[in-house]
Amino acid sequence: MESNVQTEKVLPTKGIKRRKKFIGSESFYGYLFVSPMVIGFLLIMFFPLVYSIYMSLTDWQLLGDPNFIGTENYQRLVNDPDFWVVLKNTLIFAAGLVPINILIALMLALLLQRNLPGIGFFRTAIFIPVMTSIVVWSIIWKYMFGTEEGFINQVLAAIGIDGPAWLYDPDLALGAVIVVSALKNVGLNMVLFLAALQQVDKNLYEASYLDGANKVKQFWHVTLPMITPTVFLTLILTVIGSMKVFGQIYVMTNGGPGNHTKVLVYYIWENAFKLFDFGYASAIALVLFVIILFFTIIQWSARKRWVFHEE
Amino acid sequence: MKNKNKNGIFTKVLFYGVLSLISLIMIVPFLWMINTSFKDSTKIFIFQLIPNPFKWENYLQVLESTPFHLFYFNSLYIAILVTVGTIFLGSLAGYAFAKLTFKGSSFLFLCLLSTMMIPVEVITIPLFLFMRDLGLINTHVPLIAIPILGPAGVFGVFVMRQFFLLVPKELEEAAKLDGCSYFRIYWNIMLPLAKPAVATLTIFTFLTSWNEFYEPLIYINSKELMTLPLALALFTDEVGTKWELLMSASVMATVPLLIIFFFAQKQFIEGVAMTGGK
Numbered sequence: 001m002e003s004n005v006q007t008e009k010v011l012p013t014k015g016i017k018r019r020k021k022f023i024g025s026e027s028f029y030g031y032l033f034v035s036p037m038v039i040g041f042l043l044i045m046f047f048p049l050v051y052s053i054y055m056s057l058t059d060w061q062l063l064g065d066p067n068f069i070g071t072e073n074y075q076r077l078v079n080d081p082d083f084w085v086v087l088k089n090t091l092i093f094a095a096g097l098v099p100i101n102i103l104i105a106l107m108l109a110l111l112l113q114r115n116l117p118g119i120g121f122f123r124t125a126i127f128i129p130v131m132t133s134i135v136v137w138s139i140i141w142k143y144m145f146g147t148e149e150g151f152i153n154q155v156l157a158a159i160g161i162d163g164p165a166w167l168y169d170p171d172l173a174l175g176a177v178i179v180v181s182a183l184k185n186v187g188l189n190m191v192l193f194l195a196a197l198q199q200v201d202k203n204l205y206e207a208s209y210l211d212g213a214n215k216v217k218q219f220w221h222v223t224l225p226m227i228t229p230t231v232f233l234t235l236i237l238t239v240i241g242s243m244k245v246f247g248q249i250y251v252m253t254n255g256g257p258g259n260h261t262k263v264l265v266y267y268i269w270e271n272a273f274k275l276f277d278f279g280y281a282s283a284i285a286l287v288l289f290v291i292i293l294f295f296t297i298i299q300w301s302a303r304k305r306w307v308f309h310e311e
Numbered sequence: 312m313k314n315k316n317k318n319g320i321f322t323k324v325l326f327y328g329v330l331s332l333i334s335l336i337m338i339v340p341f342l343w344m345i346n347t348s349f350k351d352s353t354k355i356f357i358f359q360l361i362p363n364p365f366k367w368e369n370y371l372q373v374l375e376s377t378p379f380h381l382f383y384f385n386s387l388y389i390a391i392l393v394t395v396g397t398i399f400l401g402s403l404a405g406y407a408f409a410k411l412t413f414k415g416s417s418f419l420f421l422c423l424l425s426t427m428m429i430p431v432e433v434i435t436i437p438l439f440l441f442m443r444d445l446g447l448i449n450t451h452v453p454l455i456a457i458p459i460l461g462p463a464g465v466f467g468v469f470v471m472r473q474f475f476l477l478v479p480k481e482l483e484e485a486a487k488l489d490g491c492s493y494f495r496i497y498w499n500i501m502l503p504l505a506k507p508a509v510a511t512l513t514i515f516t517f518l519t520s521w522n523e524f525y526e527p528l529i530y531i532n533s534k535e536l537m538t539l540p541l542a543l544a545l546f547t548d549e550v551g552t553k554w555e556l557l558m559s560a561s562v563m564a565t566v567p568l569l570i571i572f573f574f575a576q577k578q579f580i581e582g583v584a585m586t587g588g589k
Contacts, residue, residue, distance in 0.1 A: 272439070
């Protein structure tokens with residue numbers, strides 16, 4: 001029966017080969033199979049990006065026609081005090097979140113790589129927030145940070161401390177959001193580091209042990225160099241992620257008090273979808289794009305210099 | 312010897328101490344959420360290990376005052392469509408990029424890859440206007456199409472391509488000699504082989520879609536079209552400080568996913584390590 005099927009199919013294939021038609025050829029199927037994603041790339045990524053450059057040079061509002069106004073939006077941007085506050089907040093957010101997140105994740109990965117009883121429980125506990133939606137996580141923490149009803153201030157009250165109004169205090173609000181964001185994703189980076197630690201060749205530890213290296217030395221001279229590529233990749237992802245922070249700000253503070261927790265994506269959203277100032281919002285969005293591009297390039301070039309076993 | 316032993320105990324205490332503390336910080340918010348969701352509104356300010364009175368009616372009140380079943384349904388079917396679409400188109404393109412020779416394939420792949428550097432937030436405004444011109448505002452189409460065809464989808468292509476590169480050439484050569492069409496090679500041979508990559512991508516895509524907030528916020532206005540995260544965020548504005556209701560709603564939105572996670576956590580964590588680490 002099998003041979004029957006074969007002879008039936010060999011014949012038409014031969015016919016097609018003789019005619020060398022494009023339709024049905026390997027190239028044809030190649031283009032066919034990638035076409036949805038390539039069309040998607042053009043429609044959803046490429047044209048919109050080019051279009052947003054054009055939009056940033058217009059005074060496009062919700063109603064009325066867009067007029068070309070040159071670099072006016074960018075001049076407005078430079079003279080907009082709110083924009084500088086927002087930019088500063090975004091950078092503070094990243095500068096606070098990235099080291100906290102990476103260091104805690106690395107420490108947790110080092111602790112959890114040992115096979116001791118109870119490890120599974122700890123891993124699960126630390127990973128649960130990663131699964132939770134940022135909206136739910138932020139709602140819970142908004143409540144945790146509540147001035148009177150919040151868990152934190154109730155605990156503080158129990159030991160006789162009058163807790164502050166965390167999310168309404170200009171000096172504390174951004175810090176609170178940073179901590180909440182770091183806790184949310186520390187499990188993700190931990191898992192990435194754990195995976196990297198498992199890849200480290202065990203022979204290296206033995207060799208360094210025989211050379212008389214202690215645990216601390218082993219960490220600095222064996223573990224860390226071996227997992228640098230992962231640390232590096234995670235760093236990129238975390239920096240870029242923190243540039244795009246939005247959900248926790250929206251839920252926890254709405255950018256307040258005043259402008260103290262307003263970040264770039266929130267400002268873009270506010271200008272575009274609350275004030276319908278599409279042109280101006282596009283200009284801010286392009287600033288975000290350039291910043292993210294800048295970090296990506298810096299980190300790619302740094303990669304060449306200090307990543308240990310990269311080809 | 313004795314000293315070493317003491318040292319070992321000290322390390323262990325420190326080890327469990329640090330881990331317990333961090334785990335506690337992660338879990339307490341959830342316990343607090345569950346605790347409050349059963350509290351009477353007048354008892355919010357009082358600490359009660361087991362709420363008294365025990366108000367499971369809070370849940371009924373949420374279900375009665377909001378179309379919660381619709382939020383569930385919307386989130387679920389959007390996440391399923393996004394996942395199926397991402398897996399299908401991602402693996403199809405991934406297969407072509409890995410195994411088929413056609414002119415410009417590496418150029419096209421690079422184009423796709425470059426989009427992973429473009430944050431969706433940057434191009435949302437032109438996309439919004441584009442969707443508005445197509446009359447797709449306040450529909451689920453953007454919530455389904457943008458993840459499948461945008462950067463998230465490209466990520467899927469990347470993951471699948473990396474997997475297919477590892478599949479030995481002999482397998483498809485044999486199939487070709489048997490006269491299988493390229494689509495059949497993809498569908499009958501490649502896709503079943505890619506189960507681990509597909510599982511990983513499924514988890515990742517589903518989770519991302521289920522938790523997505525920014526896009527629903529921009530595209531959806533009608534209550535009955537909202538997804539869970541959007542509905543919760545707006546519910547927060549609506550009920551203000553009625554924390555017991557907010558917490559009941561949060562529990563209902565979170566618990567199903569956490570139950571799935573407990574049964575499949577190994578795959579979840581390994582999947583994230585695999586996709587995030589590559």
